[in-house]
Amino acid sequence: MFKELAGAAEAKRALLERSGPVTRSEVVHLAAARGRVLCEDIASPVNHPAFERAAMDGYAVRAADTRGATPLSPVLLKIDGAAGGGRCVPVRTGMAAPPGADAVLMKEDAVVRGKEVEATAELHPYKNLAAVGEDVALGEIILREGHRLRPPDIALLASLGLSTARVFERPKVAVIPTGSELLPPFRERDLKPGEARETNSLMIGMYAEVWGGSPRKTSIVVDDPDLIREAIAENLDADLILISGGTSVGDRDYAPPVLEEMGELIVHGVRITPGKPTAIGMIAGKPVISLPGYPVAALAALYVFARPLITMMAHRTDLPRVVPAKLAGKIVSRPGYLTFARVSLKGGVATPIMTSGAGILSSVARADGFVLVAEEVEGREKGEVVEVSLIE
Incomplete structure (x- = not known):
């Protein structure tokens, strides 16, 4: 049996207090920078725009030449190659302002009469004309350290002539699947009695990437303490190690004893359902989470423990x-345990699917999110408004 069960909040706090964000950085090309987190402020190397430019299609003018213009009393301007002195120049959006111009008369406010234009609106200086540096000024801080790059951010940086950005490295997440009964996924043969396809590491690795990590998966390690020890030792260059399976209290559950032997076993057994067998420890200063082999239990432990850890390491705040x-219905929970209740969502209504069933992965596939029922709460009643964490 488990020596002592820890509360989920207590276990998570112990894990996060012993860990920290990745401080390593790298320079990446902007084309591959979406979702990456800046590790330094970025100042604009240029004024943008670098020249005065038209913000509308129409006619570049000297604003003073349109004084008093109205639809009933238009001002006549001559079409020419320079503006000012009663002259105007046809321009398109984005074009550089011609000499003498300090505003743009929109096409909607202009009536063309041969080689002349009737201006029907009075303009003020820089109306419909972008000044030098109006968008971004030379030396202006445009993005701060810790900002997660989005497509418009990258487009702005590229428009300023930049091609790279310095970002935090993604935390390296080693995924070690264990179990003598497991076969690699996608192998085209029928399973023999007692065998199972190893898919936990597939799910774990994908979530590590979604949450900002850089996952790498080892081959399946059979239930042998020496081989588990060897797999851990070979992956201590990672920032986080996630072990799948072998974490309960059976004769072939070697992960927690190996973790304790190689480092510090902080927690073995957490008051979370499903996910009770989860173990947490540190080896050579690296956090290690030993996840249950049942897929839903592994997913619950991933969301409760691995997600906050990986996002912290990856400087993710989104x-x-x-x-x-x-x-739409009552959620029954286990008193004293944090309950991972799967729900479907439609029109702002959450329908409970399942709170137990650590191995029933289809219950997650049918779910849109989950509700975490706190340890001190005995279920949630039909009609209550709850917070649903969406499953990525």
Whole structure:
């Protein structure tokens, strides 16, 4: 049996207090920088725009030449190659302002009469004309350290002539699947009695990447403490090690004892359902999370422990995504345990799917999110408004 069960909040706090964000950085090309987090401020190397430019299609003018213009009393301007002195120049959006111009008369406010234009609106200086540096000034800080790059951010940087950005490295996440009964996925043969396809590491690795990590997966390690020890030792260059399976208290559950032997076993057994067998420890200063072999239990432990750790390491602040919803039915929870209740969502209504069933992965595939029912709460009632964490 488990020696002592830890509360989920207590276990997570112990894990996060012993860990920290990745401080290593790298320079990446902007074309591959979407979603990356800046490790330094970026100042503009140029004025943008670098020249005065038309913000509208129309006619570049000297604003003073349009004084008093109205639809009933238009001002006549001559079409020419320079502006000012009663002259105007046809321009398109984005064109450089011609000599003498300090405003742009929109086409909608102009009536062409041969080689002349009737201006029907009075303009002020820089009306419909972008000044030098109006968008971004030379030396202006445009993006701060810690900012997660989005497509418009990257487009802005590229428009300033930049091609790279210095970002934090993604935390390296080693995924070690264990189990003598497991076969690699995608192998085209029928399973023999007692065998199972190893898919946890597939799910774990994908989530590590979604949350900002750089995952790498080892081959399946059979239930042998020496081989598990060897796999861990070979991956201590990672920032985080996630072990799948072998974490309960059976005769072939070697992960927690190996973790304790190689470093510090902080927690073995957490009051979370599903996910009770989860173990957490540190080896050579690196956090190690030993996840249950049952897939839903592994997913629950991933969300409760690995997600906050990976996002912290990756300097991510945009997760988790949570939405309010009204319960269509009662959620039954286990008193004293944090309960991972799967729900479907439609029109702001959350329908409970399942709170137990650590191995029923289809319950997650049918779910849009989950509700975490706190340890001190005995279920949630139909009609209650709850927070639903969306499954990425």
